[in-house]
Amino acid sequence: MKRIAVVLITLLIVASFTGCTGTTLYLLNWGDYISEEVVQAFEEEYNVKVVMDEVDSNEAMYEKVKSGNTAYDVAVPSDYMIQKLAVENLLNKVDKSKIDNLQDDTIEPIVKQLMQQSDINEYAVPYFYGCIGIMYRNQFADVVNQYGFRVLFDPSVLPEGTKVGMYNSGRDAVSAALLYLGYDVNTNDDQQLQQAEDLLKNMDYSIWGDDNLKTEIIAGNLDLALVYSGDFFDSYYAVLEEGTELEFNFMTPLSTNIWVDGMVIPTTSENQDLAHKFINYFLATDNALTNVAHVGYTPVVSKVYDIMLEDESWNDITGHRYFRDIYFDENFKGQMYRNLTPEHYEKLEEILLRAKQ
Amino acid sequence: MKELRKLATPYKWFMILLVAIPVLIMTVLSFSKTSGVDFTNIRFTLENFSKLGQSVYLEAIVNSLTLAGVATLICLVIGYPIAYIIANLQTDKKWLILVLLISPMWSNMLLRIIAWEQLFKPNSILNSLGISLDLIGTRLAVVIGMVSIYLPFMIFPIYTVLDKMDKSLLEASRDLGANKLQVFTKVVFPLSLSGIISGIIMTLLPSATAFALPLRLGGGKILLIGNVIENMFKKVYNYNLGSLLSIMVIVLIFASMGIVNRDKGSLI
Numbered sequence: 258m259k260r261i262a263v264v265l266i267t268l269l270i271v272a273s274f275t276g277c278t279g280t281t282l283y284l285l286n287w288g289d290y291i292s293e294e295v296v297q298a299f300e301e302e303y304n305v306k307v308v309m310d311e312v313d314s315n316e317a318m319y320e321k322v323k324s325g326n327t328a329y330d331v332a333v334p335s336d337y338m339i340q341k342l343a344v345e346n347l348l349n350k351v352d353k354s355k356i357d358n359l360q361d362d363t364i365e366p367i368v369k370q371l372m373q374q375s376d377i378n379e380y381a382v383p384y385f386y387g388c389i390g391i392m393y394r395n396q397f398a399d400v401v402n403q404y405g406f407r408v409l410f411d412p413s414v415l416p417e418g419t420k421v422g423m424y425n426s427g428r429d430a431v432s433a434a435l436l437y438l439g440y441d442v443n444t445n446d447d448q449q450l451q452q453a454e455d456l457l458k459n460m461d462y463s464i465w466g467d468d469n470l471k472t473e474i475i476a477g478n479l480d481l482a483l484v485y486s487g488d489f490f491d492s493y494y495a496v497l498e499e500g501t502e503l504e505f506n507f508m509t510p511l512s513t514n515i516w517v518d519g520m521v522i523p524t525t526s527e528n529q530d531l532a533h534k535f536i537n538y539f540l541a542t543d544n545a546l547t548n549v550a551h552v553g554y555t556p557v558v559s560k561v562y563d564i565m566l567e568d569e570s571w572n573d574i575t576g577h578r579y580f581r582d583i584y585f586d587e588n589f590k591g592q593m594y595r596n597l598t599p600e601h602y603e604k605l606e607e608i609l610l611r612a613k614q
Numbered sequence: 615m616k617e618l619r620k621l622a623t624p625y626k627w628f629m630i631l632l633v634a635i636p637v638l639i640m641t642v643l644s645f646s647k648t649s650g651v652d653f654t655n656i657r658f659t660l661e662n663f664s665k666l667g668q669s670v671y672l673e674a675i676v677n678s679l680t681l682a683g684v685a686t687l688i689c690l691v692i693g694y695p696i697a698y699i700i701a702n703l704q705t706d707k708k709w710l711i712l713v714l715l716i717s718p719m720w721s722n723m724l725l726r727i728i729a730w731e732q733l734f735k736p737n738s739i740l741n742s743l744g745i746s747l748d749l750i751g752t753r754l755a756v757v758i759g760m761v762s763i764y765l766p767f768m769i770f771p772i773y774t775v776l777d778k779m780d781k782s783l784l785e786a787s788r789d790l791g792a793n794k795l796q797v798f799t800k801v802v803f804p805l806s807l808s809g810i811i812s813g814i815i816m817t818l819l820p821s822a823t824a825f826a827l828p829l830r831l832g833g834g835k836i837l838l839i840g841n842v843i844e845n846m847f848k849k850v851y852n853y854n855l856g857s858l859l860s861i862m863v864i865v866l867i868f869a870s871m872g873i874v875n876r877d878k879g880s881l882i
Contacts, residue, residue: 316851320650425834426849463751465834477737478750599649599852606850610670610842613835 282531284309285321285332287518290385292551295544303534322347328525330532333384336517339377340596348380349522355533356382358540367583368517368557371593381519382536383557387486388515388583388591389429391508392471394480398506401481405510406437409483410456422473422482423457425465427605428594430457430612432514433483436592442514443595450608457612465613474505485516486579490553497573509582515591517557555583637864643857650853662858671842671859678838681753682822685760686768689817690810692761693768697809698802700769701776712773715766723763724826730759731830751833759831760821767816775809776802811874819867839863 284291288311296307310327312318315338322332322342334342342348353359359382368386372378391408393401397419404414409421410433424430432442434453444450463479464470471488473479475496489507496503520539522532538544545558549565553574556562562584565571574580582589597605639651647657665671700711718726732738734749749755779802787801821827825840832838839859846856 314848316848462835463833473735476735478735599850603850603852603855606845607668607670610674610837610845613837614670614673 279304279306280528280531281306281308282331282528282535283327283329284535285318285327285329285523286311287333288313290333290518290552292548294551295539295547298544299535299538302538303531305531307535322523322525325525328527329523330526330528331535332521332523333518334521335594336372336375336377336519337594337596339381339519339521340375342521342523343377343380344596347524349524349526349529350379351382351520351522351536352533355530356537356540358537358542363540363558363560365557365559365562365584367515367589367591371515371591372517372519375593375595377519381521382540384518384520384539385552385554386515386517386557387490387555388509388513389424389433389483389485390489390510390513390579391481392474392484392489392492392505393482393508394474394477394505395503397481401508405508406433406513408481409433410437410460412460420463420478420480421460422464422466422470422479423460423462424470424483425467425609427602427607427609429483429514430465431605431608432594436510436512436514439512442592443597445597445601445604450604454608454612457608458614477504487554489579493577494553507577507579509579509589511582511586511588512590513592515593517593555580637861640857640861643854644861647854650851662854665855666858666862670837671839674837674839674842675862677836678822678840681756681828681836681838682760682818682824685757685764685821686814686818688757688761689765689768690813693765693813694772694810697769697772697776701773701779715769718762719766726763727759727827727830730755730762734831750831751835753832753836755831756828756836759827760817760824763827764817764821767820768813771812771816772806772809775806779805815871815874818870823863 282305284307286309290311291309296309299305300307310321310329312321315335318332318334319338319342321327322329322334323345339348364383365386368383369378372381372383391401391406393408397408397415400414400416401408404411407414409423412419415421424433431450431453434456435442435444435449437456438449438452440446440449440453464473464482466473466482468488470479470482470484471492474482474484475492484507486507486509489505492505493503493507520536522529522536526532539548540558542558542560542564545556545561546564549556549561556565562575562580565575642656643651644662645658645660647659647661649655696715700708703711731750733740734747734755736746736748738747740747749758783801783805784797787797792800822838823840824838825844828836828838829841843856843859843863846852846859850856
């Protein structure tokens with residue numbers, strides 16, 4: 258996919274020089290995180306060019322927006338980064354009156370509510386969302402479903418020799434511990450953080466990783482690990498496509514961290530009208546559905562999920578426990594990462610370092 | 615010769631632009647508090663230094679030095695005999711052996727690290743031979759990785775010195791009645807010290823500052839200073855402490871080179 262994207266971008270750049278002098282929309286996105294089909298349809302409909310830059314972290318996105326070297330019209334950072342960008346006056350407010358497809362009942366209630374709580378509702382329109390949870394090999398299904406986050410911190414509930422992996426990031430590892438303890442993921446309370454640190458310290462993790470956690474679970478070198486729902490779905494779709502046996506699964510703890518990636522309009526934008534049209538375009542139900550089919554993450558548009566439920570070809574996904582929990586379980590509670598002070602981030606990273614000592 | 619010096623001008627500017635200026639910026643960052651490399655709200659302070667005393671940072675430095683030290687020692691123990699044997703081979707095919715030694719370096723270092731990583735996992739290609747290693751996350755894995763990757767850097771400087779050694783010195787020492795062991799301990803070894811020292815520098819420094827290697831082979835569990843610095847820049851966004859740690863590593867490197875060079879002077 259990446260190669261296709263690169264070719265496309267190159268073509269787009271070439272086209273923008275040779276073709277008509279239509280307007281250009283600069284999009285800052287994650288890799289392989291948008292349906293080219295929808296982008297092309299948008300280009301044709303509005304007779305514009307979309308030029309896309311890809312990054313692999315929120316921090317890289319922040320640096321790009323802040324540097325202002327490219328006049329990005331739309332970017333897709335996550336919750337806490339939207340907050341940071343907004344606080345630093347790097348975002349324009351999204352003019353909701355220009356987005357016809359955004360009605361009161363368009364967006365999933367949980368996403369809307371969390372975005373309001375985090376004060377990012379005015380600056381962003383949600384794009385995809387998901388959570389952190391536990392990816393496990395099937396023979397651990399019972400214990401994982403019974404204990405949830407506890408399996409990451411309490412070896413006494415696990416069979417002898419279970420190999421557990423943990424996210425190699427202070428924020429995520431500490432948050433999982435805080436969620437297990439029942440605290441707020443954004444807490445800066447020293448006592449609560451100390452408890453989280455003790456949990457991380459007392460557990461012997463086989464691997465502290467990131468992208469490799471999912472591959473190690475598939476390879477059988479790890480039994481369970483904390484992963485992002487997106488990590489799981491990437492692996493899940495790969496297996497569905499290959500038609501091989503599914504040896505792993507994902508558990509959504511009912512109290513977990515919810516991430517939301519939102520489309521924002523940076524202050525660098527020279528074409529705000531077009532940016533609004535772009536955001537509007539991706540909220541249209543059929544476009545959003547095409548986009549979900551390509552990206553494979555949880556749709557934020559409620560109607561899209563309804564359509565998916567009715568269509569049998571989506572059964573594998575809509576029937577998955579993750580989707581059931583996240584959409585229907587009335588006990589499901591989400592907490593969103595807020596932007597923290599640099600000192601707070603440092604504290605979390607130091608907890609991680611000490612836990613490994 | 616003087617005309618040739620002009621050819622070095624691009625290199626000089628290259629060094630100024632990509633080494634001197636960044637080091638200067640990092641020095642400024644070390645003594646201040648900024649948000650990233652944004653100097654608009656710069657505030658000069660020494661508070662970064664107070665962090666250095668914390669056990670996590672100290673341990674990363676100690677880890678780096680011990681693991682790199684052990685790896686270097688092993689490289690020396692393996693590398694010296696190899697260099698000695700090659701240097702004394704009575705054949706005109708020496709170049710072939712040298713090429714074989716360099717050939718692993720033609721493949722990307724990261725690729726070789728990942729290859730080791732694959733072998734060290736419990737489920738690996740080795741299973742077909744009935745072997746299942748579970749070394750990821752151990753110090754042994756990190757040391758094996760360092761030795762395999764930096765060994766050629768130890769062999770070559772020693773080989774060069776041994777190969778260039780004036781053989782008449784050996785004949786003279788034998789004429790004066792030294793036995794084989796004495797020739798080695800009194801003549802060959804002291805004369806090859808400069809090669810050993812360059813070899814040590816060339817293996818110790820890169821292995822002490824490695825960050826991809828401990829991350830992959832150490833399973834994220836074994837922290838070297840390189841990992842901490844990477845974290846400071848990429849995750850914590852504390853460019854100040856990151857710069858300070860980097861500068862410290864540079865100082866440590868130059869200090870050790872200085873000590874080694876001084877000792878070398880007194881030894882020869």
